[in-house]
Amino acid sequence: MADGRVLRAERVRERRRKDILATSLRVFSEQGYWNTSITDLVRAAGVARGTFYLYFESKSSIFLELLTNLLSTLRGAVSGVDPSHDDSLEEQVVAVVTRVFETLQQNRPLTRIVFREAVGLDAEVDAQLDAFNRELRGYLENTIAIGQAMGWLREEMDRSIMATSVLGAVREAVLVYVVRGKEEVEARKVAEQIVAFSLRGMTA
Amino acid sequence: MADGRVLRAERVRERRRKDILATSLRVFSEQGYWNTSITDLVRAAGVARGTFYLYFESKSSIFLELLTNLLSTLRGAVSGVDPSHDDSLEEQVVAVVTRVFETLQQNRPLTRIVFREAVGLDAEVDAQLDAFNRELRGYLENTIAIGQAMGWLREEMDRSIMATSVLGAVREAVLVYVVRGKEEVEARKVAEQIVAFSLRGMTA
Amino acid sequence: MADGRVLRAERVRERRRKDILATSLRVFSEQGYWNTSITDLVRAAGVARGTFYLYFESKSSIFLELLTNLLSTLRGAVSGVDPSHDDSLEEQVVAVVTRVFETLQQNRPLTRIVFREAVGLDAEVDAQLDAFNRELRGYLENTIAIGQAMGWLREEMDRSIMATSVLGAVREAVLVYVVRGKEEVEARKVAEQIVAFSLRGMTA
């Protein structure tokens, strides 16, 4: 009995937390982080000022939580390539880029904020983003190294430049087609083209 | 006589304006836009609070001016390719990217702010950035169109994706080597590699 | 049966009330009234916030109750002198002061708070303190009047001043030896000296 009550309370609490997170996300994405006040957040969530602080420590902490969620979802979308896999390496890379793209498409508001103004917001936020960027570059350089070892990718090209270029191409595509773009594009198609571009370039 | 006085006053005025702009740029780049107060700016410039408002309308307007300066310098660095020119098209593109890169290297503090937190700061700032981005994409798509017309670049690839990828590759390189990087890299070398990557891809 | 249940509930209730009072006293004395929050009190008592309000009306009311307890204990320690008693008047006064001193020593935490910050806390608290102070002065002036009537104390001295001085001497001793002092002093010895001082002064 008592347990039932406690459990239910727990669920309600969790639900309320999610609500505040969700409405805050919306408000942040509409107004931008710096132009959003705690007042805006609580008004949107329909709770009292104090209630906000019952669930979150501060404005930056709720943002950090939103960011952490996105990054962890993204980490799930990124997986290493496997030369012994049935699929070709190119197909595997296309699959990863597609998943990343889809993940971001499914989290457009959040993607929008993170891409627009996450940088320089807060020391902890910066640290998380830096860490994620390092992970991404590490993953990319590693993948490129495998490709080079297999004789698939050119040996003479600087790995750092290649990783940078690929990352930039993907990032810009996200900016153009997810953050700025109005209508949704087909993730797989974009991914295929970016990968084709990255592998074979533009020359005929 | 009076004219001399007026002229001199004009020069003094112009000089002071430049001073405030320069010190504000430094402070913004050190602390970030949102963490910088008018107090910080006037203290750094050594003028009174009121004086600041004699020269600039508001905190966001001085930032807008700094941004406008950078964008106009960048516009100068970007020039169209000319098929009838002596230099090869690739050489011309490398030259443009090199100039852009060098320009940003020479304006590191400003580049840093613009890349980190210019977005979402203010409607006018956003508009300027959007316009510039559109210009860049337009220039790129145009260049690609020329390349395709000459049979130099693949016909079957989506121009928008190509423009996006190239722009992203350059932007990321700026982020990595100018904004984040500690030591200065050789602009020409980076440009050559990005262009090589973009034209011929990574595959052997 | 039912009666037994009711009685037991009553006892539990009383016990819990005492618990909250006791832990609150400790917390108040450690942190001071104004630096103590209801959160501190309920955390220390191990009850829910709402429970606190089942037993006490407000933060100031629990303090008032603590104060009332101390004052009523103190009232018990103060008793009138009796000229027809076997003990000398001086001995009787020494006994009273000793008892007061001991009472306060036994309630150091409470004494500490009352002496430090009871004043200006709340209208009702102020009223209680005023009433007690008036009682004390009344008792003292009365005792002095008896002494004067018996020819024991000087006629020409202002009774109000004498009462004030004695009260102040005792109060300061409490401040120095109970509130501020680390180690416990012997109540009787202090009492004897204060009385000696008050009766015969410092001159040789």
Place this chain on the structure above:
Amino acid sequence: MADGRVLRAERVRERRRKDILATSLRVFSEQGYWNTSITDLVRAAGVARGTFYLYFESKSSIFLELLTNLLSTLRGAVSGVDPSHDDSLEEQVVAVVTRVFETLQQNRPLTRIVFREAVGLDAEVDAQLDAFNRELRGYLENTIAIGQAMGWLREEMDRSIMATSVLGAVREAVLVYVVRGKEEVEARKVAEQIVAFSLRGMTA
């Protein structure tokens, strides 16, 4: 010219500071420190909230300043006794007590707050009060030592108790006649009686 302007501004500034101090003192003494908000202070002073912070760091800092003022005035009123002086020692002590009393009478609102709620308000405030109390006791014990050396005061009495009792008598008199009392009493008369009490006691 410029100097005149600067000087005048300085004076205005100083005047405004004094104004805020004076009205704050009044409000504190009327409502008590803890029941007074910055809003109360600025409303009473007729300045904007921000203006307050132009002159004072915080609520506790303005209180600290008021306290420091009173303590420094009091320090001026307390001076050592001099056995070789023409006036008798008793007369000298009476003079000191009178001056202290008068000083406090002239600063009734401030005296009221300090006596009522200065303790436990803030670490720095506590430190100042502690230091002053130690000074007072030191001065008193020293004076008593001189009296004992001259054979004027009893040797067998504990100096600490004597100092405590005298200090308490004076403090209580201040409480009764300055802090609580409605009409002003004659400082000299009270001082004479307290000193008489302290020197020769109450017995006939």
Place this chain on the structure above:
DNA sequence: AATGAATGAGGTTTCATTCAT
């Protein structure tokens, strides 16, 4: 009776901008 989530008034402080000098 007991709980603790929710409330919202009110706290202190900051800061972009104005304006009298």
Place this chain on the structure above:
DNA sequence: TATGAATGAAACCTCATTCAT
């Protein structure tokens, strides 16, 4: 023109108290 004191809206956050469960 230059100054910097003054402004006051609005920021973030706390906490005594209430109330649905």
